[in-house]
Amino acid sequence: MPSADTIKYLLVFAVFFVSCGNNQVSIKGDIDYLGDANLIVQHQPVHYKYSPVQRDTLSVTEKGTFSFTTPVSSRHIRLLQINDESYPLVFSPGTDLDITIQRADFPQNVFVDGYPDDWDEYYNRYLTEIEEIENQIPVEEEKIKVGEKNNLLELSERKYQLAEKRLAGTPLHDYYLKTIGEYLVFKVRAIEYNQRFNESFDADSARNLVFTLADSLNFFSIESLKAQRAGIRDFAHYYARTFGIYDSVKSAYGQDLSEYDIKRVAYKELNEKRLQVLDHMESRDALAHARMYLVAERIGEQDLETATPSYEDYLEEFSDYPEYTEFLTYFYNEIKSVSPGQPAVPFSLPDINGNIHTMEDYQGKFVLLDFWAGWCQPCLEEFSYMKDLYANYSRDELEIIGISNEADSLVWVQDINRLELPWVQLYGGNGFNEETFKAYKGGGIPFYILVDPDGKISRYNDIRPSFNFSTVLDSLLSEYKNQMN
CATH class of the missing domain: 3.40.30.10 (Glutaredoxin)
Structure with missing residues (x-):
C-alpha cells in the first residue's frame, strides 16, 4: 500500500500532466562558470553502455546563460551533464523550466523553477544526506574484500532508506529503485567474500535469503529493472561469483589474472550461473529486459562465435519487443564491423x-x-x-x-x-x-x-x-x- 505522501505526489503530477497543452519542454538558466566543459542534455538510451546516445550540447553565453527547447511526448527523465557528473531533469509536455547551476557544487545545489512540487529540493536534500555515505562506501568496500569488519551493508541500506524518504513516489522514483539494486548487489558480493574468509559460511542459505529480499523489494519487476540500468547485469555477475569460480580460475592460472580474462576462461560456468537469475523475473516484460542486458554483455565481452547463439535465440523468442531486438541487431552489427579480418579504424x-x-x-x-x-x-x-x-x-x-x-x-x-x-x-x-x-x-x-x-x-x-x-x-x-x- 503506497504511503500518503506517495499518493500526494502522484496526484500532483497527474493534475500537472493533464493540464499541459503542448508537447515541448523549454528550459533556460544560468551557470556561474563552465570553463572548457560542455553543458549537455542527454537521453537515457536502451542500454547504458552500448546504445547510440542522443545528446544536445547547450550553447552557453559569456554571461553564463543558456536556453533549449525540445519536443516531448510523455514524462521522462533526461540528464543534465557536465563532464562525468549528471543531474536528472523531469521533462513533461508543456513544461518551462528555469535552472540555476553552481558549477563548483554540481550536481548538488541545482535549483529548478517550473516543477509543480519541490522535486529539486527533495533531490538536493537527498544528495546532501548521502554525501558522507557515498564517501565512506568505497572505504568499506576495500575492507570487505580482505575480510575485515565493515559497515558496507549498513551504509548501503541507509542510502536506499534515505532515497525512499526523499524520492519514492516522485518523478525521481527511479533513483530510489536504483539504490535498492545497489544494496542487493552489495548483499550478493558479501556472500563471495564471506565464504572466502569463513569456511563455515553457508553460501546456499545466504543466496536464498538475498533472493527472498529481492522479491520483497520487487527488484525483478520491469519497473525496477528499467530503473536499475546495469543493475541486473551486476546482480547476475556477482551472483555467479558466489560459486567460487573466480577463485578456482585464479588458482589454476595465477592470482594476477585480470577479471576480463577470468570472464573469458570461465565463460561457460559463469554464464550458467548468470542465467539462473532469470528464473526470478516477475513477468515476460522483465525477462525480455533482463535477457537483453545479458545478451548485450555477451556480445560486448565475448567473440562473436560465442555470443551469436544467445543473440539469435533472443531475436527469435522476443521478436515482439522491437526496441530490444533492434538495439541488439544494431550492436551485433557494430561489433561485427570491427571483428578480426576487418580494416583497422583510421586515426x-x-x-x-x-x-x-x-x-x-x-x-x-x-x-x-x-x-x-x-x-x-x-x-x-x-x-x-x-x-x-x-x-x-x-x-x-x-x-x-x-x-x-x-x-x-x-x-x-x-x-x-x-x-x-x-x-x-x-x-x-x-x-x-x-x-x-x-x-x-x-x-x-x-x-x-x-x-x-x-x-x-x-x-x-x-x-x-x-x-x-x-x-x-x-x-x-x-x-x-x-x-x-
Whole structure:
C-alpha cells in the first residue's frame, strides 16, 4: 500500500500532466562558470553502455546563460551533464523550466523553477544526506574484500532508506529503485567474500535469503529493472561469483589474472550461473529486459562465435519487443564491423610534442593499440608486462601505441612523464567518447586491439599483456613469416 505522501505526489503530477497543452519542454538558466566543459542534455538510451546516445550540447553565453527547447511526448527523465557528473531533469509536455547551476557544487545545489512540487529540493536534500555515505562506501568496500569488519551493508541500506524518504513516489522514483539494486548487489558480493574468509559460511542459505529480499523489494519487476540500468547485469555477475569460480580460475592460472580474462576462461560456468537469475523475473516484460542486458554483455565481452547463439535465440523468442531486438541487431552489427579480418579504424592523433600520427604510418608490422587513462588501475597494472613485451620484440615485429582517454590533456602529460612509457603515446581525450575508442565499440578500459601488418584487425580485445599476448603474437608472427617466404 503506497504511503500518503506517495499518493500526494502522484496526484500532483497527474493534475500537472493533464493540464499541459503542448508537447515541448523549454528550459533556460544560468551557470556561474563552465570553463572548457560542455553543458549537455542527454537521453537515457536502451542500454547504458552500448546504445547510440542522443545528446544536445547547450550553447552557453559569456554571461553564463543558456536556453533549449525540445519536443516531448510523455514524462521522462533526461540528464543534465557536465563532464562525468549528471543531474536528472523531469521533462513533461508543456513544461518551462528555469535552472540555476553552481558549477563548483554540481550536481548538488541545482535549483529548478517550473516543477509543480519541490522535486529539486527533495533531490538536493537527498544528495546532501548521502554525501558522507557515498564517501565512506568505497572505504568499506576495500575492507570487505580482505575480510575485515565493515559497515558496507549498513551504509548501503541507509542510502536506499534515505532515497525512499526523499524520492519514492516522485518523478525521481527511479533513483530510489536504483539504490535498492545497489544494496542487493552489495548483499550478493558479501556472500563471495564471506565464504572466502569463513569456511563455515553457508553460501546456499545466504543466496536464498538475498533472493527472498529481492522479491520483497520487487527488484525483478520491469519497473525496477528499467530503473536499475546495469543493475541486473551486476546482480547476475556477482551472483555467479558466489560459486567460487573466480577463485578456482585464479588458482589454476595465477592470482594476477585480470577479471576480463577470468570472464573469458570461465565463460561457460559463469554464464550458467548468470542465467539462473532469470528464473526470478516477475513477468515476460522483465525477462525480455533482463535477457537483453545479458545478451548485450555477451556480445560486448565475448567473440562473436560465442555470443551469436544467445543473440539469435533472443531475436527469435522476443521478436515482439522491437526496441530490444533492434538495439541488439544494431550492436551485433557494430561489433561485427570491427571483428578480426576487418580494416583497422583510421586515426589521426597527436603525440606529446604535437606531431600527428596515423594508423597508416605503422603498416608492415603488428601494432598493439592500448586505450587507457591514468585513473584506470587495471590499465596501469598492465604496464610492467608491456615494458617487457616492448623490450623482447623488435620494432619491425611489434609496435605499441597508447591512446589516452584522459579528459584533461595536462593530466595526460603528467602521467606520461611519471610512468616513463617507452612506446608511442597519443592523446585522444574526451573520456569514453574518444572517437577512435568509440569507433572500435569500446565499452571499458584497458581495451586492446591488435592490428596485423596489412592494416587489418587481428585480435579484438581478447588479449592481455599480462596473460596471453606473447603466445598469441608468437603464433601470428610465425604464420606471417611463413606466408612471406
